[in-house]
Amino acid sequence: MPEIPQWASEALSGVYDPCCREKGISVVEMGLVRSVEVADGRARVELLLTSGWCPFAARVLTEVRERIEEQPGVSEAEVEVVWDEVWTTDRLSPRASRLLRFLPPPAQVPDKAAYIGRELR
Template sequence: MPEIPRWASQALSGVYDPCCREKGISVVEMGLIRSVEVNEGLARVELLLTSGWCPFAARVLTEVRERIEEQPGVREAEVEVVWDEAWTVDRLSPRAARMLRFLPDPAQVPDKAAYVARREQR
């Protein structure tokens, strides 16, 4: 995964996919930002979506662009959804993964009742 500049991570840490806003998980923690580059005041941001059917994509793209354009040295920003890489849960920050608690692949749970019982004890 390319390193996202610290200034960009900080600027985008308050941008949320509406599905995760109530949990306080930003697009940075979701791993939706693939890259940020600035050349002569023009910023280019590559963004992944959790789903190609995300109904909030336009809103997220707009908010990312606005936040990047507010940064010193940036006069304009382009935000592009990239399709050559799929978003996976591996991109989640450790905090986001803990908060979302994704369930394992059903094939990895041979005894469903035992798995559910263990989860209920937590």
């Protein structure tokens, strides 16, 4: 994963995919920000989506652009969804992964009753 500049991570830490806002998981923690580059005051941000059918994509793109354009040295920002890489759960921050608690594939759970019993505690 490319490094995201610290200033960009901080600027985008208050931008939420609406599906994760209630849990306080930002687009940065979700791993949706693939790259941020700035040249001559123009920023280019690449985002991944968790789903190509995300009904909130336009709102997230607008909010990311606005936050980046507020940063010193940035006069204009272009935000683009990239399709050459698929978002996967390994992009989640450790905190986001703990909060979302994705289930393992069923084939990896030999004793389903024991697994459910442990997780419900």
